[in-house]
Amino acid sequence: MKRTTITLFALLAGLGMANAETVAPADVTYEDGAIAQSLTGVAGNPTEGAKVISTKSLGNCVACHEITDLADVPFHGEVGPLLDGAGDRWSEAELRGIVANAKMMFEGSMMPSFYKTDGFIRLGNAYTGKAHEGEVEPLLTAQQIEDVVAYLMTLQ
Template identity: 60%
Template sequence: MRITAITLGITALAAGAALADPVEPMSVKYDDYGAIETSLSGMPGDAVEGKKVMSSRGLGNCVACHEVSALADVPFQGEIGPSLDGAGDRWNEAELRGIVADAKKTYDGTMMPSFYKTSGYIRPGNAFTGKAGTEPLPPLLTAQQIEDVVAFLLTLKD
């Protein structure tokens, strides 16, 4: 009986680890409108961590371009992008995931960076400085950080 319980526990841990394998940036499946239906990390997002990613200059720094009233303690919020107040009412989880991962799939010509992309960049740097990075580049955010940002955005209701 005890061996069966241990075996079941190990099997459950292995299954959980398999679910936690992140989708690689080049393997992400976007729908026709740029939404991503399934989690990139296989794990639920953490809204508290998402708030940190959005407000940290070293991570997502979303407030550099967007105003978010729930982040009123973060100074110098941007006005380039739309206000994210009510984002959880305007977009569903799959749409938010797609927009955060690569907004250009939803909004052609947007200035928003692609946070979960590793190649396909327009890189004029070599023509000017010779110092442009070579692809594939690391994504700006991890799969889990994308899920965390989405979890936080879903809390922003009107």
């Protein structure tokens, strides 16, 4: 009986995680640039976050930021601040807001908005005739944002 109860509890807990709703980019609530609640309801994975940060086809954060922990990744940038100690400088909510849309906290930031799908100016047709059609997907998924935040929180 005890084993059945534990199994049932684990199954129900797993279903709760599977049913966690992802917050859509347009529904994100910023408070002074920070996002207090998880975008997915699922804890971020720091290992996956490091992959997003260091992979050119994903976040490619090292193109602008230097991170000593990722020294084996070539060509770190110097445009953005050094991310060593990011977990000490900013709270989890602040980091989530910065990664999702840094312009909400730092108005003049050059950092891309990784979790934004509207408000873009599309001049492509005037120059190339090849402007993007239809809805825009965010650069990173909600879970990738959570993974990056989890990794940045380890940098203390």
